[in-house]
Amino acid sequence: xxxxxxxxxxxxxxxxxxxxxxxxxxxxxxxxxxxxxxxxxxxxxxxxxxxxxxxxxxxxxxxxxxxxxxxxxxxxxxxxxxxxxxxxxxxxxxxxxxxxxxxxxxxxxxxxxxxxxxxxxxxxxxxxxxxxxxxxxxxxxxxxxxxxxxxxxxxxxxxxxxxxxxxxxxxxxxxxxxxxxxxxxxxxxxxxxxxxxxxxxxxxxxxxxxxxxxxxxxxxxxxxxxxxxxxxxxxxxxxxxxxxxxxxxxxxxxxxxxxxxxxxxxx
Numbered sequence: 001x002x003x004x005x006x007x008x009x010x011x012x013x014x015x016x017x018x019x020x021x022x023x024x025x026x027x028x029x030x031x032x033x034x035x036x037x038x039x040x041x042x043x044x045x046x047x048x049x050x051x052x053x054x055x056x057x058x059x060x061x062x063x064x065x066x067x068x069x070x071x072x073x074x075x076x077x078x079x080x081x082x083x084x085x086x087x088x089x090x091x092x093x094x095x096x097x098x099x100x101x102x103x104x105x106x107x108x109x110x111x112x113x114x115x116x117x118x119x120x121x122x123x124x125x126x127x128x129x130x131x132x133x134x135x136x137x138x139x140x141x142x143x144x145x146x147x148x149x150x151x152x153x154x155x156x157x158x159x160x161x162x163x164x165x166x167x168x169x170x171x172x173x174x175x176x177x178x179x180x181x182x183x184x185x186x187x188x189x190x191x192x193x194x195x196x197x198x199x200x201x202x203x204x205x206x207x208x209x210x211x212x213x214x215x216x217x218x219x220x221x222x223x224x225x226x227x228x229x230x231x232x233x234x235x236x237x238x239x240x241x242x243x244x245x246x247x248x249x250x251x252x253x254x255x256x257x258x259x260x261x262x263x264x265x266x267x
Contacts, residue, residue: 018033107265115233185207
């Protein structure tokens with residue numbers, strides 16, 4: 001078996017971050033890729049994040065892992081002054097891949113948990129000196145700008161098709177919070193029937209720790225309750241202390257683990 005790169009970019013990824021493993025008959029038996037991102041908002045202690053993905057039914061998987069680990073080390077060395085983490089995403093039901101990552105030294109400290117939100121103890125409106133309203137999304141340029149703002153604070157970037165899918169649900173709602181001409185935070189929900197999900201939320205760095213996130217959550221949940229929504233869920237990354245603290249302040253209760261993020265820390 002041998003490892004090789006594709007001749008050109010794949011799904012926007014540079015060829016040097018994509019690997020294929022072929023057998024003696026030159027048939028591809030495994031593949032993998034790395035996505036190199038900078039997330040100081042989500043992980044201030046480890047802002048460099050390298051997402052690894054491997055696909056294989058068995059043969060070639062170890063070779064793909066070796067190639068990806070070597071490339072991850074190269075990428076990590078590009079910013080030696082910043083701490084980094086290499087991580088993968090695995091379904092809770094995929095015991096084989098969970099064991100594979102554990103055998104390769106990956107820890108199991110991180111996951112994406114789904115929680116049910118309670119109504120936060122906050123005024124469901126803009127605080128004094130701020131304005132709140134619906135994010136304008138009627139034009140393609142407005143949708144693209146909203147995507148860019150939200151994706152700056154997300155671990156997994158939304159694509160236009162995903163936003164359009166969210167917007168197709170009856171309970172889709174996106175609110176902004178501004179101070180003068182400056183947008184300082186946004187929040188988005190989607191859903192139908194009696195259920196909704198908080199799908200996006202951020203507050204810009206200069207306006208954190210002022211209770212603005214709770215105000216936006218409270219405002220959104222009030223509007224949703226007027227539509228008959230009684231159950232609101234949200235995703236919480238275990239490794240993000242701010243998300244955990246915010247969920248706790250909203251009286252969140254654990255629902256399920258959506259996926260695990262086995263990882264390796266680079267110091």
